Amino acid sequence: MNDIASIMTLAPVIPVLVIDDAAQARPIAEALVAGGIRALEVTLRTPAALDVIREMAKVEGAVVGAGTVTNETQLQSAIDAGATFIVSPGLTEKLGRAAIESGVPFLPGTANAADIMLGLDLGLSHFKFFPAEAAGGIPALKALAAPFYQARFCPTGGVSLATAPTWLAIPEVLCVGGSWIVPRKIEDYAAVTAAAKAASQLAV
Template identity: 70%
Template sequence: MSIESGIEAIMRTAPVIPVLVIHDAAEAKPLAEALVRGGLRVLEVTMRTPAALDAIREMKQVPGAIVGAGTVVSEQQFAQVMDAGAEFIVSPGLTEKLADPIIASGVPFLPGTATAGDIMRGLDLGLEHFKFFPAETSGGLKALKALAAPFYQAKFCPTGGITLASAPEWLAFDPVLCVGGSWIATGSLDEVEAKAREAAAFPR
């Protein structure tokens, strides 16, 4: 499976990818179990906390979970998350220095883009699947529709400011395969599971 077919399969697994900021690795496995029970199998653990690497390792133990690393911004972080078992990589932006080793590794990769230049740089690297980030503050759905028009082959996962209320409108736009959201992983585990079940039922 190629990088591109791999990331597309991951993006099509569920309508929403939970974006997870984990401060205590002990909470990671129960959280992943609740999300998977609710129907959201693809989990993005952001590299924003010291607990992130251990959280990836914990979540990998949950049957059915597809665990990736988000907010990867350097080659060093890429090496660390691969060692922890990350199954896909998400970055907030796109640079050749970061992209080259990720592409060479063959791991599914979802780089952040916010401009036409970003998308063109990705296409030059052989990529067609992108995170649109930060989605709302970069102009929202109106901006993505304008950006996507010249790039018929590009598919997107908008992330940043997406909510329960706004997610269905984003998902109704054909180039959007899924959205990233942090709203799901709040509250008790029962609440997380209920939110996941609701998000998993969004039409696409």
């Protein structure tokens, strides 16, 4: 998995994970992989996030990335913890260049034409469209995808199981990001596997 396109096409959905307890990391990853979801985005929104990445990276079949990466320090910490891809909520030239120089597959957040143009200038062509619904939803992404025909997207933010198929029907969309598969407070790992199975069967 040395390029972001391969990771984005592992399954129709990349779960966006906010996990407070590293003890839950491996059971969650195992439940997701069992349901057919392999690319896992662990957001750096909790103190446990780097430990979660370390634990999930031990699960066979899991391709573990770090999300909510906003600067070079977080980028390096995530890579050191075992993240095999990086997702950011936005794109700066400094972070973009650092990610490219590291060689790690990188999915930067974009919300408008200027963001995408910056990414293209850096040599990137695969982007997170974030926050998808708040940034104008499907009409906005379709409008952006037309002039930037070479770009491919992962809409994230406000996407649900119900709306995912409409997003995935856009030719330039390779996958969507979603937080609905794994609730922040989790008690039932079988339910996670069932949700992952439903997500993995969405048509692209």
